[in-house]
Ligand SMILES: Nc1ncnc2c1ncn2[C@@H]1O[C@H](COP(=O)(O)OP(=O)(O)O)[C@@H](O)[C@H]1O
């Protein structure tokens with residue numbers, strides 16, 4: 143029986159959430175996209191549905207999230223988690239707020255909480271302001287994100303234009319009073335009407351207090367780290383019985399490929415590190431892709447020794463990305479790169495790559511869809527929030543890791559490839 147039904151707004155975010163829940167040893171099942179079949183009798187305690195709605199039009203995002211909620215309800219879930227990015231990636235239109243309000247309406251509830259903090263990756267919320275390492279969000283590299291540039295650090299100001307009900311803050315002084323006092327404060331802030339409450343958290347201890355205070359709420363929203371304590375809280379209070387079924391480790395071949403479509407500061411550093419190791423690499427130029435398609439990339443890939451894990455990347459510095467976007471438009475530039483990397487992933491798999499490393503949230507969504515992956519088991523964690531996932535694609539058993547642009551150490555690509563045993 144499903145205890146918690148989770149909806150994630152992108153694919154990297156979903157593997158992040160599933161990986162953190164799975165740390166507890168409970169069974170977590172990840173669906174990429176809305177499952178076609180109705181829930182069966184074998185639902186996992188934690189079911190995660192990965193959508194690709196972070197930058198979708200609001201109506202599309204809301205419709206898909208509501209369909210996912212309906213599936214999770216039919217799986218037996220009575221509590222739900224809406225997972226968005228730890229850097230609150232969204233625009234004034236949404237989609238964090240509109241999806242939360244649609245879920246609240248469908249669940250018949252008046253309020254929910256918002257806490258994107260992910261301290262292990264340097265995301266902390268203090269007095270309603272989101273920090274990335276030591277920088278306020280709007281001064282961090284997220285200010286230059288190609289699709290959702292974050293130009294304000296204050297979560298209340300970011301959320302207000304996205305919702306119709308009032309936005310409040312339960313700050314760290316209230317979190318410091320412990321779970322019971324915090325819950326009383328949140329309930330008071332929510333009052334009788336509809337309301338949204340941003341909650342501070344600067345470390346995992348704070349997140350445990352917030353999770354403990356809110357664990358029986360019908361809907362919680364936040365980053366993966368807020369959900370992380372829930373399995374142990376549910377095990378402790380008997381909501382969940384111990385169920386430590388783990389994913390079986392598949393035998394994988396030596397072929398691998400690294401596909402990078404993230405333009406984040408961290409991914410730029412990771413690409414530079416991997417290039418420095420001297421393996422085969424191909425840089426994609428979006429302007430060239432727009433004019434000539436990605437046939438040349440497919441030919442290049444076919445000539446590579448996949449045991450050397452070639453890197454194919456569109457990753458570029460912000461000024462280069464901006465120049466491309468000015469020529470092609472933001473959406474078209476993104477779509478062209480995503481389509482090329484998705485096609486290259488399919489070709490790499492068909493050529494024998496059984497370990498596929500993908501960098502970038504939108505990119506991961508495009509690649510996973512093209513590979514026809516519908517369900518994944520969670521394997522070992524390469525870095526906080528980035529597990530290897532095992533799945534089937536086109537008749538092949540593969541391992542896929544979907545790395546958020548900002549996650550992982552500089553050596554992430556080599557770390558990932560070094561972690562799994564190959565035949
Ligand atoms: N050189 C480039 N020029 C323009 N757009 C790019 C370039 N490289 C990547 N992109 C696009 O930028 C977006 C990056 O988003 P995403 O994959 O979600 O990465 P992140 O995880 O860093 O947010 C994608 O749509 C991708 O196709």
Ligand SMILES: O=C(O)[C@@H](O)C(=O)COP(=O)(O)O
Nearest residue numbers: 154155158227228503546547
């Ligand atoms: O919460 C996070 O930071 C991640 O799980 C996440 O959502 C990453 O999104 P991308 O940076 O777009 O990969």
